[in-house]
Amino acid sequence: MRLLVPTQHKRLNEAAGLVLLSVGLFLWLSLVSYQAQDPSWNSAAGPARPLNLTGYVGSYLSDLLLQAFGLAAFALPALVLLLAWRWLRSNVVPAPTAKVIGSILLLLSLGSALSLLPHWRLYGGAILPGGVFGLLLADYLLGSLNLVGAILIDITGLMISIYLISTFTMETAAVWFAPITRLFAQLAAAWAAWKQRFAERRAQKLATRLEQAKAAQVRRTAVVEKPAEKKRPAPEPQPEFVEEPAASFDEIPICPMPDAPP
Numbered sequence: 001m002r003l004l005v006p007t008q009h010k011r012l013n014e015a016a017g018l019v020l021l022s023v024g025l026f027l028w029l030s031l032v033s034y035q036a037q038d039p040s041w042n043s044a045a046g047p048a049r050p051l052n053l054t055g056y057v058g059s060y061l062s063d064l065l066l067q068a069f070g071l072a073a074f075a076l077p078a079l080v081l082l083l084a085w086r087w088l089r090s091n092v093v094p095a096p097t098a099k100v101i102g103s104i105l106l107l108l109s110l111g112s113a114l115s116l117l118p119h120w121r122l123y124g125g126a127i128l129p130g131g132v133f134g135l136l137l138a139d140y141l142l143g144s145l146n147l148v149g150a151i152l153i154d155i156t157g158l159m160i161s162i163y164l165i166s167t168f169t170m171e172t173a174a175v176w177f178a179p180i181t182r183l184f185a186q187l188a189a190a191w192a193a194w195k196q197r198f199a200e201r202r203a204q205k206l207a208t209r210l211e212q213a214k215a216a217q218v219r220r221t222a223v224v225e226k227p228a229e230k231k232r233p234a235p236e237p238q239p240e241f242v243e244e245p246a247a248s249f250d251e252i253p254i255c256p257m258p259d260a261p262p
Helices: 010-032 055-089 096-115 131-165 170-176 178-225
Strands: none
Touching: 010 055, 055 096, 055 131, 096 131, 170 178
């Protein structure tokens, strides 16, 4: 596997990196522009030219990869581009054999996982989502371990392939997922604070209602215990007595008596 490791010559590494970069882009373009009607290993299109962006080579190559690995074939250009980046920067590829094994395991586990999904086909029914290898592996796992065991094995294979390909560790996972965990912690704290405020407002409303109910009960009790006052009839109006003024003696007429004989 020394061919995967950059050499000590920087210019040679850059040239090899450019070649790998072109190969990765070629694979990606051929897979993206795949057409089921193009000439391939399992179809005869006659003299018609392929619609694939990379011509006959791309049509045959993309059909082969998609038939073999299904949608997992799109991981191949990504792996080649990562290797090209290593060569361009002259970075050492640690454990190249483990990287190759991890890449193969990634393709197989992805294809098997896609084959465990409900049956559906791509490109007008021409391509299986997990490819031929994924379908065979999924059928073997289902026959041996049933659905739950097959899912567990697929998840384990994916995790091991990621460990072998990248420098992924649990510490880096904690660093990667730290923003997500902080977000969930903030959401949980906000939810707890909202629940506390809601409980306090509810308790305050209940206390206010109890006070109002007690006050209304006190008023009803006071109204029942107070004796009803009898209304007195209004006194009838008395005729006003007007006192006539007394006759004045000065007003009595005095007539002189005629002189009587003695």
